[in-house]
Amino acid sequence: MDIIAQLFAGLSLGSVLLLAALGLSLTFGQMGVINMAHGEFMMAGAYTAFVVQGVVGDAGVSLLLALPLGFVVGGLLGLLLEATLIHRMYRRPLDTLLVTWGVALVLQQVARDVFGAPNVDVRAPAWLSGAVEIGGLALPRTRLFILALAAVCVVALALALRATPLGRRIRAVVQNRDLAEASGISSRATDRVTFFIGSGLAGIAGVALTLLGSIGPTLGTNYIVDAFLVVVAGGIGQIKGTVIAATALGLMQAFLEYSTTASVAKVLVFVAIVAFLQLRPQGLVSVRTRSLA
Amino acid sequence: MRPRSTSRHGVTRLATASLAALGVVALSACGARVDSGSAAPTTAESCVDTSGDTVKIGFLNSLSGTMAISEQTVHDSLQLAAEEINADGGVLGKQLDVVSEDGQSEPTVFAEKAGKLITSDCVAAVFGGWTSASRKAMLPVFESQDSLLFYPVQYEGLESSPNIFYTGATTNQQIVPALDYLAEQGVTSLFLVGSDYVFPRTANKIINAYAQAHGIEIVGEEYAPLGHTDFSTIVNKVRSADADAVFNTLNGDSNVAFFKEYNNAGLSADEMPVVSVSIAEEEVGGIGVKNIEGQLTAWNYYQTVDSPENDAFVEAFKAAYGQDRPTSDPMEAAYTSLHLWAAMVEKAGSFAVDDVVAAADGVTYDAPEGHVVVNGENHHIAKTSLVGEIGADGLIHTVWSSEQPIEPDPYLEGYDWAEGLS
The missing domain is CATH 3.40.50.2300 (Response regulator)
Known part of the structure; x- marks a missing residue:
């Protein structure tokens, strides 16, 4: 029974990692922008949930309202960042890293000034409290919800990339920007939309995380490193790789933690990733393109 | 190739390097070393000016x-x-x-x-x-x-400097009385959960020694890195160990994730109470009163002290x-x-x-908190110990008190079972 419980814990952790990393797989994976403020977009999503709950009151309604609103808030912040700073630095990844790191610190301080330094609380709706008991196994409802939410986000994103004109444009720009431009696609507009969606997904992740953890100005910093790890290990540019990497890392952490301790498991996961990247620097899945870059 | 001057691998490497750099920053923040000896002369002439008003x-x-x-x-x-x-x-x-x-x-x-x-x-x-x-x-x-x-903060004890006065609790004024209370309540097995650094590890050493001497079984001992946010595995272990109570020395944000997980897994204060030593009135709001109501804390003061x-x-x-x-x-x-x-x-x-x-x-x-007395020998103060229960109002209400101030004993010299700890 313990093995099944850990299997669920691992999948659940994987789904949390996936939610945190999914947006990043677009902005970092597809566009090559190292956005250190991605975690703060998650934080913005979490505070959106807090504000919505303050206005609406009912925990269930506010959660369902906060999900789309978190997407919009995260997306708009991303759009603002892209339009003001990042688009000037597409050629300078190191500068982007430093600038977005600075933006992250600014956003944390803004949150501290607006909402106060102590953590705030977002109540979980009654239909998400407690656990579903299956044969002595307790599956927390919040974790089932996040698992489902992650699945919905992945499917929606995959469909959007695969089956919509917008998705085709995004893929075209990723695979060969010059050729895409030559075919009449505005790579500028495509970049903006991609960044909006990627940042918006961070907002959704932030809303979901209010069900599990603390909601404070530094929420994002707890997840940003793991999110980058997932995207790098998964292979940048492919959602498939992100999904597999998130699941694998989640399961690995859960089972290692079960047989050792949380600290040791974390170290072992890092070692495994380093070793893996030595063997496969491009990550699990990589895009084959004919571009020279 | 306007926007992408770095190759994909280049970007990956850059990201990996920055992650490593972040890790180094985090590590150096924890392990910061202090070279104070060189800065300070060995004997100092005090320059305190008391001539004015x-x-x-x-x-x-x-x-x-x-x-x-x-x-x-x-x-x-x-x-x-x-x-x-x-x-x-x-x-x-x-x-x-x-x-x-x-x-x-x-x-x-x-x-x-x-x-x-x-x-x-x-x-x-x-x-x-x-x-x-x-x-x-x-x-x-x-x-x-x-x-x-x-x-002014409770700490792990085992220290007594002639130049420091410790006005928070040492272990025999917080952790030991909390264990006394649990033993009094008929607790015979404990699960220990803590953050992975000096205070929880020292505290748990003391708890282990106490448990051994008092017939309490320690059924599990788990540490999470500071800032750990996923407690499903640890809560699974707590759940299957089925102890009478949990002793919690987690610090900071981890407490929020731990208590949310604890509740969501269907565990409650009624069946397995959690005693915390790092959660005070300030933290209750951020964890969410609903998530922590009914759980216990051990301190020397609550806002509700009458x-x-x-x-x-x-x-x-x-x-x-x-x-x-x-x-x-x-x-x-x-x-x-x-x-x-x-x-x-x-x-x-x-x-x-x-x-x-x-x-x-x-x-x-x-x-x-009540009458306190300074101990001139070890520079701690005698304090009354209180076990409290977190109420629906977000405040902590005393359920047990040592009644008398407890003499500070930072090295636990007055406790036979603690021999060899320091």
């Missing part, structure tokens, strides 16, 4: 960085105590002139700023510090400069800083530390460190 004292708290959230509250209550003392005519007729410095949540900065307060501001005493790392960093500075530090001294303290604090601000144990210990120093100085009739230390033994103060 004011005397300088220093407050050294983290007003920025991760610890600011906690230490700001201590800073506020110290400020309140200084204003009260000044309104009452000061100490030995001299008004207190407060010099505030920011420790920036960084042990090295604490050591540096402590040196600055002593040698350049010439303060008569310094009040502050929170993490054990910050205290350990400041200790050699105060010893080499022969100055005084008042440290005494005229506490009523006055709570009222004055709220009047100064806002009605929604709770008061907590470390805040009270800091407030008390300044009043104790004032009492020591009055008794000594002098601000000189040697005179104050010589006069310290037996100095008493009717603090908000």
Whole structure:
């Protein structure tokens, strides 16, 4: 029974990692922008949930309202960042890293000034409290919800990339920007939309995380490193790789933690990733393109 | 190729490098070493100026960085105590002139700023510090400069510096009484959960020794890295171990994730209560009252303590800083530390460190937590121990009290079972 419980814990952790990393797989994976403020977009999503709950009151309604609103808030912040700073630095990844790191610190301080330094609380709706008991196994409802939410986000994103004109444009720009431009696609507009969606997904992740953890100005910093790890290990540019990497890392952490301790498991996961990247620097899945870059 | 001047691999490598850099920053923040010996002369001539009608004292708290959230509250209550003392005519007729410095949540900065307060501001005493790392960093500075530090937070014990007064609880005033309470309640098995650093590991060593001597079985002992956010595995282990109670020494944000997971997994205070030693009134709101209602804490002070001294303290604090601000144990210990120093100085009739230390033994103060007495030998204070239950109002209500102040015993010398721990 313990093995099944850990299997669920691992999948659940994987789904949390996936939610945190999914947006990043677009902005970092597809566009090559190292956005250190991605975690703060998650934080913005979490505070959106807090504000919505303050206005609406009912925990269930506010959660369902906060999900789309978190997407919009995260997306708009991303759009603002892209339009003001990042688009000037597409050629300078190191500068982007430093600038977005600075933006992250600014956003944390803004949150501290607006909402106060102590953590705030977002109540979980009654239909998400407690656990579903299956044969002595307790599956927390919040974790089932996040698992489902992650699945919905992945499917929606995959469909959007695969089956919509917008998705085709995004893929075209990723695979060969010059050729895409030559075919009449505005790579500028495509970049903006991609960044909006990627940042918006961070907002959704932030809303979901209010069900599990603390909601404070530094929420994002707890997840940003793991999110980058997932995207790098998964292979940048492919959602498939992100999904597999998130699941694998989640399961690995859960089972290692079960047989050792949380600290040791974390170290072992890092070692495994380093070793893996030595063997496969491009990550699990990589895009084959004919571009020279 | 306008936007992508780096190849895919280049970007990956860059990201990996920055992640590694982040890790290094995080590690260096934890393991910061202090080289205070070289900065400080071995014997110091005090430069404290007591000729005028004011005397300088220093407050050294983290007003920025991760610890600011906690230490700001201590800073506020110290400020309140200084204003009260000044309104009452000061100490030995001299008004207190407060010099505030920011420790920036960084042990090295604490050591540096402590040196600055002593040698350049010439303060008569310094009040502050929170993490054990910050205290350990400041200790050699105060010893080499022969100055005084008042440290207001409960800690892991096993320390007693002639230049530090410890006004928070040591282990025999917080953890041991909490264990006594659990044993009294018929608890025969415990699960230990803590953050992975010095305080929880030391505390759990003590708990293990206590358990062995008192027939309590430790059915599990788990540590999570600081900032750990996923507790499903640890809660699974707690669940299957099925102990009578959980002893929680987690610190910071991890508590939020732990208690949410604990509730969501269907565990509750009724079937398996959690006793925490790092959750005070300030933290309850952030965890969510609903997630932690009914769970237990061990401290020496709660806002709900029923005494005229506490009523006055709570009222004055709220009047100064806002009605929604709770008061907590470390805040009270800091407030008390300044009043104790004032009492020591009055008794000594002098601000000189040697005179104050010589006069310290037996100095008493009717603090908000109750009557406290300074122990001149180990520089801790006798405090009453309280076990509290977190109520639906977000405040903590006493369910058990040691009734009498417990004499401080930082090395647990008075406990047979603790032999060999220090």
